Amino acid sequence: MMTDLKQSHSVRLNDGPFMPVLGFGTYAPDHTPKSQAAEATKVAIDVGFRHIDSAYLYQNEEEVGQAIWEKIADGTVKREEIFYTIKLWATFFRAELVHPALERSLKKLGPDYVDLFIIHVPFAMKVSFCFSLLCPRLFHHGYKHLNYLILAWFPGFFLREADLSEVHRIAKTFPGKELLPKDASGEIILETVELCDTWEALEKCKEAGLTRSIGVSNFNHKLLELILNKPGLKYKPTCNQVECHPYLNQSKLLEFCKSKDIVLVAYSALGSQRDPQWVDPDCPHLLEEPILKSIAKKHSGSPGQVALRYQLQRGVVVLAKSFSQERIKENFQIFDFELTPEDMKAIDGLNRNLRYDKLQLLWYQDDAGLCLLHQSRWELQMGAVHIQPSWNGLPVRE
Numbered sequence: 001m002m003t004d005l006k007q008s009h010s011v012r013l014n015d016g017p018f019m020p021v022l023g024f025g026t027y028a029p030d031h032t033p034k035s036q037a038a039e040a041t042k043v044a045i046d047v048g049f050r051h052i053d054s055a056y057l058y059q060n061e062e063e064v065g066q067a068i069w070e071k072i073a074d075g076t077v078k079r080e081e082i083f084y085t086i087k088l089w090a091t092f093f094r095a096e097l098v099h100p101a102l103e104r105s106l107k108k109l110g111p112d113y114v115d116l117f118i119i120h121v122p123f124a125m126k127v128s129f130c131f132s133l134l135c136p137r138l139f140h141h142g143y144k145h146l147n148y149l150i151l152a153w154f155p156g157f158f159l160r161e162a163d164l165s166e167v168h169r170i171a172k173t174f175p176g177k178e179l180l181p182k183d184a185s186g187e188i189i190l191e192t193v194e195l196c197d198t199w200e201a202l203e204k205c206k207e208a209g210l211t212r213s214i215g216v217s218n219f220n221h222k223l224l225e226l227i228l229n230k231p232g233l234k235y236k237p238t239c240n241q242v243e244c245h246p247y248l249n250q251s252k253l254l255e256f257c258k259s260k261d262i263v264l265v266a267y268s269a270l271g272s273q274r275d276p277q278w279v280d281p282d283c284p285h286l287l288e289e290p291i292l293k294s295i296a297k298k299h300s301g302s303p304g305q306v307a308l309r310y311q312l313q314r315g316v317v318v319l320a321k322s323f324s325q326e327r328i329k330e331n332f333q334i335f336d337f338e339l340t341p342e343d344m345k346a347i348d349g350l351n352r353n354l355r356y357d358k359l360q361l362l363w364y365q366d367d368a369g370l371c372l373l374h375q376s377r378w379e380l381q382m383g384a385v386h387i388q389p390s391w392n393g394l395p396v397r398e
Helices: 034-047 061-073 095-109 137-141 143-153 161-173 195-207 221-228 251-259 290-298 303-313 325-332 341-348 358-362
Strands: 010-012 018-020 022-025 051-053 083-088 114-119 211-217 239-243 263-267 317-320 370-372 378-381 384-387
Touching (some): 022 325, 034 051, 051 317, 061 095, 095 114, 211 221, 239 251, 251 263
16 A cells, blocks of 8 residues: 555555545535535535545435536546545345446446445345346346346245236336335344355456445454455455544554555544434534644644544545535645644544444444444344344344
C-alpha cells in the first residue's frame, strides 16, 4: 500500500488501482430530499472530490449516478477520474443474489462498472422474495429455470409455464425494498449465509469486469482473517470501511489492516450526522471537542478539517459527508497544512471507543470473534449467522 498525500492524494490498492484518500459520502437521512444528494455530489466534484461513496442502503444511487454523469457530460471530469464505491446490502448476501444486485445498481448509476464493490455489513438479513431483483435472463431462460429459484424459497411450489407471464407482470410491480426486515415483534430477521460464499460471488463480479476492486465494511480482524484464510481465495479484500474518528480511532484494527495490505476507510469521520434512526442523540458532538478546536485555531482551520487531516496522516482513507456547499468546500481543503507530532498525539488521546452508529450494536465483536446481538435469539459466529430453527412457524435453514 503506497500513499502520496503531496502529489497524487491517492493510495494504491493491493490489486493495483488507485483510490483517492479523501472521499465524498452520500448518505442522508430519510427526510432529506434525494435531489439534495445529486446537487451535493455535483458540488463535491466541482471542488475537487474524485472519490464518491454510495450504497444501496442509502436509496439514492440513481440521483448520485445522474450527478456524476452530468459532470462527465459537461467536461468537468472523465469517467476514469472518478472512483465510485457501492455496497452490497445484507438482504442480498446469498451468492445467487450478489450479481443481480450489482447489475441493478449499475443500471441505476449508468456506467458499466464500478471501481469498488464492498460487503456492507458482516451478517445477512432475510431477503424479501422479489422477482424484480432477479436478473431478467432468468425469465428469458423460461419457467423451468425460474422454478429452481422459486423452490429455494417455497418448497413444494411449482410454477407452470402458463403462469410465467403473470409472474413477469408481478415482477414489475413488486418493489422488494425492505431494508430492515423485521418479524411481528419488531426484531430484525437474520439469515444463515456463509460470508465466504458471498465473497466468492464478489470475486466473480470482479472477474466479469463489473467492478475493478472488491472489499468489505464493518469487519473486525477475526472476520477479515476468515476471508484471508479462505481456501481457494482469488482476491483478498482491498479495503475495510469502518466507523473511525478521534473518539473511536480503531488503532488496533488499523495496524492489522496495514499488516495485510488492506486499506482502512473511515466513515463518520466527523462524528456522524445526528440521524436518530442510527445515532444516539445523547452522544457528544465531536466537532465541539476543545482539543480539536484548539488545534484548528493553531492551523487557521476548522475542527472538521483537523479530524479529516488526522486520518490522512495515519494512513487512513477518509470519507467526508455534508450537503452544505460551504462545508463541502471546507472539507476538501485539508491538503495545504500538516498536523505536528504533538497534534497527532493529542488527538490520539481523545480515543474513548465511542460508536455513533447504533446499528453496529447488532454486530459488535469481542476478542473471541463472537458477535452478540441485542436480540437474544441471534448469534453471529465466524462468518455465518446461526438462527434458532423457527421463523413465523416456518423452518429456517441452519
